[in-house]
Amino acid sequence: MNGRRTFLRGFLSVLLSGGAIGGILKILPSKADAREAPPKGQKWYGFGVSVDKCIGCARCMDACKTENNVPREPFFFRTWVERYIIRKNGATTVKAIEPNVEPSPETASDKSILRSFFVPKLCNQCASPACVQVCPVGATFQTKDGVVLVNEKTCIGCRYCIQACPYGARYLHPVTHTADKCTFCYHRISQGLLPACVEVCPTQARIFGDLNAAASPMSRFLRMNKIHVLKPGLNTEPKVYYASLDGEVR
Amino acid sequence: MNPELIRNLHDLLPQIQGYIYPNEIEIHWGLLIVVYPYITGVVAGAFILASLVKVFNVTEVQPLYRLSLLTALAYLLVAPMALVSHLGHPGRFYEILLTPNTSSAMAMFGFVYAWYLMGVLLLEIWFVHRTDMIEWAEHETGVMRFIHRTLALYSRDTGEVAVSFDHKALKVITIVGIPSAFLLHGYVGFIFGSIKANPWWSSVLIPIVFLFSAIVSGIALVILLYMILTPLTGGKISMRCVDKAVDFLFYAVIVDFSLELVDFIHRVYQSEEEIKILSEMVMSKLFASLIIIQVLLGMLVPLLLISLTKIFKKRFHLNEDLRKMVYFVAVILIQFGIFATRWNVVIGGQMFSKSFRGLTTYKMEFGGLEGLLYAIFLLALPIIILAVLTKILPPWKEMHGQPASESAEAAGS
Amino acid sequence: MGKLFEKFPDPLARLIVVFLAFLVVGVIVVAVVIPKQMMDVSAQWADAVKREEARPIKYAGFHVCAECHDKIYETKKNGYHRDLSCETCHGPAKAHTDDPDKVKPVIPAERTFCPQCHAYNPSRPRGFPQINPVAHNPLKPCASCHNPHDPKPPTTPKECSACHGAIARMKAVSHHVQLACTTCHEVPQRHKVSPWSVKPTKPQTREFCGKCHAKDGKDKMAKDAPKIDLAEHGEKYVCWQCHYPHSPEVEQ
Numbered sequence: 001m002n003g004r005r006t007f008l009r010g011f012l013s014v015l016l017s018g019g020a021i022g023g024i025l026k027i028l029p030s031k032a033d034a035r036e037a038p039p040k041g042q043k044w045y046g047f048g049v050s051v052d053k054c055i056g057c058a059r060c061m062d063a064c065k066t067e068n069n070v071p072r073e074p075f076f077f078r079t080w081v082e083r084y085i086i087r088k089n090g091a092t093t094v095k096a097i098e099p100n101v102e103p104s105p106e107t108a109s110d111k112s113i114l115r116s117f118f119v120p121k122l123c124n125q126c127a128s129p130a131c132v133q134v135c136p137v138g139a140t141f142q143t144k145d146g147v148v149l150v151n152e153k154t155c156i157g158c159r160y161c162i163q164a165c166p167y168g169a170r171y172l173h174p175v176t177h178t179a180d181k182c183t184f185c186y187h188r189i190s191q192g193l194l195p196a197c198v199e200v201c202p203t204q205a206r207i208f209g210d211l212n213a214a215a216s217p218m219s220r221f222l223r224m225n226k227i228h229v230l231k232p233g234l235n236t237e238p239k240v241y242y243a244s245l246d247g248e249v250r
Numbered sequence: 251m252n253p254e255l256i257r258n259l260h261d262l263l264p265q266i267q268g269y270i271y272p273n274e275i276e277i278h279w280g281l282l283i284v285v286y287p288y289i290t291g292v293v294a295g296a297f298i299l300a301s302l303v304k305v306f307n308v309t310e311v312q313p314l315y316r317l318s319l320l321t322a323l324a325y326l327l328v329a330p331m332a333l334v335s336h337l338g339h340p341g342r343f344y345e346i347l348l349t350p351n352t353s354s355a356m357a358m359f360g361f362v363y364a365w366y367l368m369g370v371l372l373l374e375i376w377f378v379h380r381t382d383m384i385e386w387a388e389h390e391t392g393v394m395r396f397i398h399r400t401l402a403l404y405s406r407d408t409g410e411v412a413v414s415f416d417h418k419a420l421k422v423i424t425i426v427g428i429p430s431a432f433l434l435h436g437y438v439g440f441i442f443g444s445i446k447a448n449p450w451w452s453s454v455l456i457p458i459v460f461l462f463s464a465i466v467s468g469i470a471l472v473i474l475l476y477m478i479l480t481p482l483t484g485g486k487i488s489m490r491c492v493d494k495a496v497d498f499l500f501y502a503v504i505v506d507f508s509l510e511l512v513d514f515i516h517r518v519y520q521s522e523e524e525i526k527i528l529s530e531m532v533m534s535k536l537f538a539s540l541i542i543i544q545v546l547l548g549m550l551v552p553l554l555l556i557s558l559t560k561i562f563k564k565r566f567h568l569n570e571d572l573r574k575m576v577y578f579v580a581v582i583l584i585q586f587g588i589f590a591t592r593w594n595v596v597i598g599g600q601m602f603s604k605s606f607r608g609l610t611t612y613k614m615e616f617g618g619l620e621g622l623l624y625a626i627f628l629l630a631l632p633i634i635i636l637a638v639l640t641k642i643l644p645p646w647k648e649m650h651g652q653p654a655s656e657s658a659e660a661a662g663s
Numbered sequence: 664m665g666k667l668f669e670k671f672p673d674p675l676a677r678l679i680v681v682f683l684a685f686l687v688v689g690v691i692v693v694a695v696v697i698p699k700q701m702m703d704v705s706a707q708w709a710d711a712v713k714r715e716e717a718r719p720i721k722y723a724g725f726h727v728c729a730e731c732h733d734k735i736y737e738t739k740k741n742g743y744h745r746d747l748s749c750e751t752c753h754g755p756a757k758a759h760t761d762d763p764d765k766v767k768p769v770i771p772a773e774r775t776f777c778p779q780c781h782a783y784n785p786s787r788p789r790g791f792p793q794i795n796p797v798a799h800n801p802l803k804p805c806a807s808c809h810n811p812h813d814p815k816p817p818t819t820p821k822e823c824s825a826c827h828g829a830i831a832r833m834k835a836v837s838h839h840v841q842l843a844c845t846t847c848h849e850v851p852q853r854h855k856v857s858p859w860s861v862k863p864t865k866p867q868t869r870e871f872c873g874k875c876h877a878k879d880g881k882d883k884m885a886k887d888a889p890k891i892d893l894a895e896h897g898e899k900y901v902c903w904q905c906h907y908p909h910s911p912e913v914e915q
Contacts, residue, residue: 055787057780067721075259077272094269116786136357137345138704151711157338159278166447168271177338187718200751250605349704407673415672
């Protein structure tokens with residue numbers, strides 16, 4: 001009798017852990033904010049973007065492609081910079097700027113512009129990443145310091161994660177045929193260096209650091225600015241924080 | 251690096267409307283992923299049709315019973331091919347079985363599929379054909395005898411206990427099978443419906459819409475096959491059977507249409523931030539495939555045609571050939587309509603930017619694993635498999651209205 | 664068939680045998696044939712993290728440059744480019760630090776390079792130094808007037824703009840370009856000594872702007888300035904609640 005009960009329990013738990021129900025049970029939060037803060041002393045990386053400081057020079061895009069061997073074609077980006085032009089009639093035009101293109105000088109004569117600015121974009125390294133949730137083989141995962149990585153040895157290239165990312169931060173690498181995305185330059189930050197884009201940003205529009213650190217450029221950034229994240233309604237809890245973000249930015 | 255891909259993407263650049271995130275230009279789920287839900291839909295639909303006979307005792311459609319089971323099997327065998335071929339690393343498909351991520355809807359595919367294939371479909375087909383295979387083997391020689399003997403697992407017991415067990419088992423399997431068929435295709439809908447980042451997909455209604463469109467496509471396809479195969483094998487089409495099946499098809503189309511309409515009205519009325527880009531997409535890039543093919547030709551015209559046969563009952567009942575003609579056109583239109591439905595969900599969901607500011611374009615390839623030729627091959631393959639299956643397990647007797655064997659008749663009643 | 668199976672109907676017994684056979688084969692495959700590593704996700708993740716950490720670095724980071732180029736570092740440290748990393752302009756230099764003689768970083772000398780940051784672009788933040796590369800000393804290399812490691816505007820700054828550069832640059836391209844700061848602000852001498860405790864004045868009333876912009880304004884210099892009726896225009900608001908005096912907007 002006892003043996004059969006243990007068997008039943010084991011069988012049920014196998015069913016649960018192997019079934020979609022297991023996934024659902026894992027997701028259901030027990031409290032309103034169920035996400036546990038990482039323990040003190042554990043690194044928990046975050047990223048800051050000062051929209052007001054970005055000059056759209058595209059040094060970051062260039063450095064990222066160099067540092068991470070991202071294909072140079074304009075269809076694969078781990079980070080990119082969008083230019084917003086909002087006109088007085090309410091029309092908004094957006095363009096991703098192209099690196100290393102000789103800037104065509106613009107004059108101040110375009111009086112129809114209401115406001116205009118640049119917005120750097122990159123993987124938001126969400127605390128609740130939708131991409132990790134949907135990966136069928138567990139090839140994309142969150143490290144204990146909060147960075148979402150892709151294991152290119154087990155990624156099967158199903159591209160479900162690309163569909164699930166609300167920010168368009170992922171692409172299929174045309175050489176490895178696996179999903180690829182910003183890693184916060186994991187090889188650099190694990191040696192105490194800054195991500196390449198932060199390293200080369202001439203205006204400190206990009207800030208990187210440990211969110212758990214008491215005093216750092218990152219924590220100062222969070223303390224001194226009004227902060228917003230992209231698409232907060234999707235509950236992905238991004239760890240790329242924007243200061244002075246315009247409502248038109250999506 | 252694939253220079254053809256790069257060239258194609260460069261060709262797409264001038265066709266972008268508005269702003270899309272730079273990584274979004276490539277449509278990642280192409281024609282193969284359109285084919286995949288279409289095929290699993292046929293599986294689920296055909297099985298539901300078969301269970302009408304077994305569970306709901308709709309004896310009129312008995313001639314479709316075995317045909318629909320074999321159709322379901324033939325299509326089910328092809329379904330994973332479409333999925334595996336589209337992977338960036340088809341050779342790594344086994345990862346999904348070795349390290350399945352429990353929170354991923356897609357990871358469950360292997361298990362749902364295996365359960366449905368092994369636990370439901372093969373078992374049901376085996377129990378249906380067991381006594382027949384024993385009987386056939388007795389009058390055969392050579393290879394066919396060997397095949398039937400082996401498939402019957404060398405069983406020779408046609409005694410009362412064994413046969414009545416067959417019937418009991420069939421009943422249980424079908425009852426378990428209906429939710430399983432719902433699960434199979436509802437899960438395909440869930441793969442899309444659970445993507446919160448994509449408002450075109452993200453809807454609780456999507457799995458249900460998928461289910462009913464699956465039932466529509468499955469029933470329509472089995473009717474089509476029946477109407478083509480019966481005369482070819484020297485039988486006479488039973489209009490009593492077709493009429494009844496078309497009845498069910500009619501109701502299924504109405505439910506499917508209403509569900510899609512509800513979804514549509516809901517979206518337009520709620521009018522959330524993505525509504526502008528979605529309506530722009532529907533009115534431009536999806537106009538032909540959504541408005542014309544899916545809704546008009548795939549639903550409204552067949553509904554109208556079938557309604558006509560019901561409204562002018564007298565005239566149509568006098569003329570069986572005319573009725574056959576109308577049914578024939580209707581079920582073919584429905585096939586195209588459902589395929590367009592899959593297209594609009596899969597391709598449509600990737601044509602607008604998640605910035606809600608622009609549209610990209612899908613450029614279909616011709617050759618290659620993602621191309622048109624291969625998709626046509628995948629769509630034709632189930633028919634070939636079905637031809638082989640009917641050689642091994644011929645459903646003709648039942649389709650021609652003669653009791654295939656005593657057991658089948660007993661099971662049907 | 665053993666005695667056990669005689670209890671079952673024939674079809675069930677046969678299926679159970681097949682099922683058990685599958686089960687046994689399945690268990691053997693899982694337990695013996697498939698390597699453990701292939702089924703252990705956390706081990707795969709640990710490997711992936713190691714692989715990720717081992718990727719080669721291309722950008723060395725600004726600390727490294729200072730070790731050899733200490734003079735340039737000292738120059739740059741106090742200039743406007745103090746926050747720039749060396750590799751922002753000179754490109755990835757890890758290879759150079761590994762083998763300083765063989766690999767040399769680029770020295771961008773073309774006139775197209777500096778405008779990537781400094782060409783005028785209405786999307787750039789206000790106050791960021793920008794020029795029109797077509798009109799600005801055509802054909803002259805940037806470095807002939809500006810030292811990139813310690814760039815300075817070529818003219819000595821006027822008194823106010825030395826500190827209020829952002830405002831001065833904005834005003835320089837606005838319709839108020841002709842107005843001296845002192846037209847609107849009275850600046851006590853003490854302000855230059857202790858800028859926080861003694862502040863310049865700011866206009867307080869609508870009538871102040873009205874000296875130029877009122878319909879009946881007296882100032883002859885401003886006869887072309889846009890005119891409004893102070894009694895009707897803008898109701899209770901003071902002018903600078905709608906208009907920014909350092910860069911007043913212009914109706915078309």
